[in-house]
Amino acid sequence: MNAAQPVKLVLDRVTKRFGDATTGLLALDKFDLSIDENSFVALVGPSGCGKSTALNIVAGLEQASSGIIMVDGREVTGPGRDRGVVFQSYTLMPWLTVAENVEFALIDEFDKARRRVIALEHLQLVGLGDFAGHYPSQLSGGMRQRVAIARSLSYRPKVLLMDEPFGALDAMTRYQMQELLLRIWDEHKLTVLFITHDIEEAVFLADRAILMSARPGRIKLEIAIDLPRPRGNEIRTSEHFQRLKRELLSAVNAAGH
Numbered sequence: 001m002n003a004a005q006p007v008k009l010v011l012d013r014v015t016k017r018f019g020d021a022t023t024g025l026l027a028l029d030k031f032d033l034s035i036d037e038n039s040f041v042a043l044v045g046p047s048g049c050g051k052s053t054a055l056n057i058v059a060g061l062e063q064a065s066s067g068i069i070m071v072d073g074r075e076v077t078g079p080g081r082d083r084g085v086v087f088q089s090y091t092l093m094p095w096l097t098v099a100e101n102v103e104f105a106l107i108d109e110f111d112k113a114r115r116r117v118i119a120l121e122h123l124q125l126v127g128l129g130d131f132a133g134h135y136p137s138q139l140s141g142g143m144r145q146r147v148a149i150a151r152s153l154s155y156r157p158k159v160l161l162m163d164e165p166f167g168a169l170d171a172m173t174r175y176q177m178q179e180l181l182l183r184i185w186d187e188h189k190l191t192v193l194f195i196t197h198d199i200e201e202a203v204f205l206a207d208r209a210i211l212m213s214a215r216p217g218r219i220k221l222e223i224a225i226d227l228p229r230p231r232g233n234e235i236r237t238s239e240h241f242q243r244l245k246r247e248l249l250s251a252v253n254a255a256g257h
Contacts, residue, residue: 005036005039006036007035007037008035008038008072009058011031011058011068014031014066015065015067016054026215027050028057028216031218035191040192040205041194041206042209044196044209048215049217058161060083071083081157083158083159083161085160087148087164088163088168090147092136092144098135098136099133101136102147103116105151106118119154123147125150142169145165149181158190159191159193162192166196166201167198174201175233182205182230203245204231208225221251227241
């Protein structure tokens with residue numbers, strides 16, 4: 001039996017209200033979540049339930065109205081290199097090459113030669129080693145998202161935060177990206193918090209699926225995804241996979257009402 005992993009990320013009674021401190025929109029209400037090191041957690045729930053708000057607070061891009069967020073026991077007070085973020089939009093700089101986009105994340109840490117070495121290593125990791133000199137406009141959507149992932153991994157964050165990263169991709173590319181992400185996660189032992197509206201994606205990727213209630217966001221249900229790893233696309237047709245998918249879909253539908 002594996003020893004318990006240490007806790008990597010904690011959200012403790014996190015509340016977020018937009019606008020007026022007493023009458024503004026309550027997006028999160030006493031939201032509690034604990035994620036172990038090297039685990040993969042998917043956050044799902046109805047639209048507007050606060051999933052992205054929770055992720056942005058962990059990233060340090062939003063401030064909680066109250067509550068505490070900790071990574072490795074240290075309180076999060078703003079953005080930091082211990083957390084990498086990948087959004088649905090690729091957020092690449094069109095005037096920079098693929099390699100330069102990755103290098104940009106390292107500009108304060110390493111000299112030019114070292115930045116190039118690290119960038120090329122991570123482009124190889126995501127299967128884009130031959131596209132270092134291309135510009136984002138020359139790449140497909142899936143390839144651009146690979147660049148964004150390479151950039152987020154290049155400075156070796158402890159936690160990878162992903163907000164619907166594959167939501168804009170076609171189904172085939174999405175499956176390929178999911179398999180790529182699992183391979184990277186397995187090789188690099190990352191802690192991942194992944195937001196998705198796609199129930200099948202949550203079941204395929206995660207160790208735990210966390211269902212949020214309709215606004216204000218709270219944790220409504222947790223489902224352990226006890227599928228074997230490593231996982232390939234063939235697992236999607238298994239009866240166990242389909243049962244977990246039905247269970248989570250039923251819970252999501254109930255949460256939206």
